[in-house]
Amino acid sequence: MNVVIVDDTHINLVLMSRLIGKLDGVQTVTFQAAQPALDWCNSHPWDLLIIDYMMPDMDGLELIARLQGDPRERPPVLMVTASMDVEVRHRALENGASDFLIKPIDKVEFLARTRNMLQLRRATASLQHRARWLADEVAKATAELRDREQETIMLLARASEYRDPETGAHILRMAHYSRLIAEELGLPPQEQEDIFNAAPMHDVGKVGTPDQILLKPGRLTDEEMAVMRQHAQIGYDILKSSQAPMLQLAATIALTHHERYDGTGYPNGVQGDAIALAGRIVAVADVFDALTSRRPYKRAWTMDAARQYLLDNSGSHFDPRCVAALLARWDDVHAIRARYEDPGHAAEPAAGGA
Incomplete structure (x- = not known):
């Protein structure tokens, strides 16, 4: 699974990458600036976005708002912030954030939350795959029924032609x-x-x-x-x-x-x-x-x-x-x-x- 980490402080990127490295089947993609991270997320599949709120060129709220796709169908977004401002949290939730972590990061809490969010992502992806499969099967069955209907119509029409x-x-x-x-x-x-x-x-x-x-x-x-x-x-x-x-x-x-x-x-x-x-x-x-x-x-x-x-x-x-x-x-x-x-x-x- 791809976890994208965006933080303008290099040491924070290193710390979070090493912690996530302890999880099985997960790889990280890191960015120290918001714009290249946004470009990457809008052109590659990803499963979890961990983003710092305060960044110089584009803050976390704006990055989330500019992500492509319906927020209700996107992978989870974990915002890391030192701010306790309730308004910031409300705006983040409105833009599509899934959860928050307060700096300084607690390692145990960080691992627990990322693990839970990735499990949620796996379950959601599995349901989406199942839904697509069911939709495909329904489409196939419907097409077969329509073919049978058309076959019946043509046979009856041919019978009347005689x-x-x-x-x-x-x-x-x-x-x-x-x-x-x-x-x-x-x-x-x-x-x-x-x-x-x-x-x-x-x-x-x-x-x-x-x-x-x-x-x-x-x-x-x-x-x-x-x-x-x-x-x-x-x-x-x-x-x-x-x-x-x-x-x-x-x-x-x-x-x-x-x-x-x-x-x-x-x-x-x-x-x-x-x-x-x-x-x-x-x-x-x-x-x-x-x-x-x-x-x-x-x-x-x-x-x-x-x-x-x-x-x-x-x-x-x-x-x-x-x-x-x-x-x-x-x-x-x-x-x-x-x-x-x-x-x-x-x-x-x-x-x-x-």
Whole structure:
């Protein structure tokens, strides 16, 4: 353990160093001036600082005050002083001193106090090491859980792909668009990542949609559309019982991504900011990519046509802030589209509505 001793009197440095030399596993670093001692302490690890109060260039109080780090987390500081002034002691304690010794130094008391303070330092360091280890283990366990959640999400999303004419590239694009919107809205990085990971589950409820409706190449009848719309509630019902936060977010997205900002959406007709933000984000990302993707029942819209559709429906179908966020990153949108392009799905001019 490193004990730093600072005293402008050489004989005092020699005396205290020899006394501390009697302790096992301890080495001393001595300074006759405060500034080099301060510089050393702020750039090297140390376990106990023994400092004289009265020094010519910088007194002990100022040195303690200029030590880096939180005083509550620093190693102990033992101040040696000939002053009995209570105010000096109070100021020293406020600056981070742990204990005091009154000159002239009593050898027995000096050894006892330094030994006790070093034992305290060892115990504190051991607890800090244990706390860091536990934090690392918790982080590892949390990461493993998140990996399992993401694996579950991707497996369920892949299962729904087998029955849905939408491609896996659509899942990737709309997830990336969703994260782009979340980032532009200023959401914390972890929330951005959560939305990115949960977005692929938005249509998992389509596993409960009959094939003759899900795969129908033409327009759906009103009755068929009513059945198709049940997929939002079905997806929510599949996911809602999970205790995993990621799957709970996926359940919320599944339920709300077909709600409309003006309250005319489904399944519950929720309006405005009452719709979960993740659902409002995914609504924009999902519709935009659906418009620009070819389906058995429609041609792909151009990027500019889909962009205009978002603008025309901002405030009615879509949250205006989410639309503005996506369009503010237009270059990134094009990059995502190019990176995850469906083979042979070139965009054609839009003909009519969505």
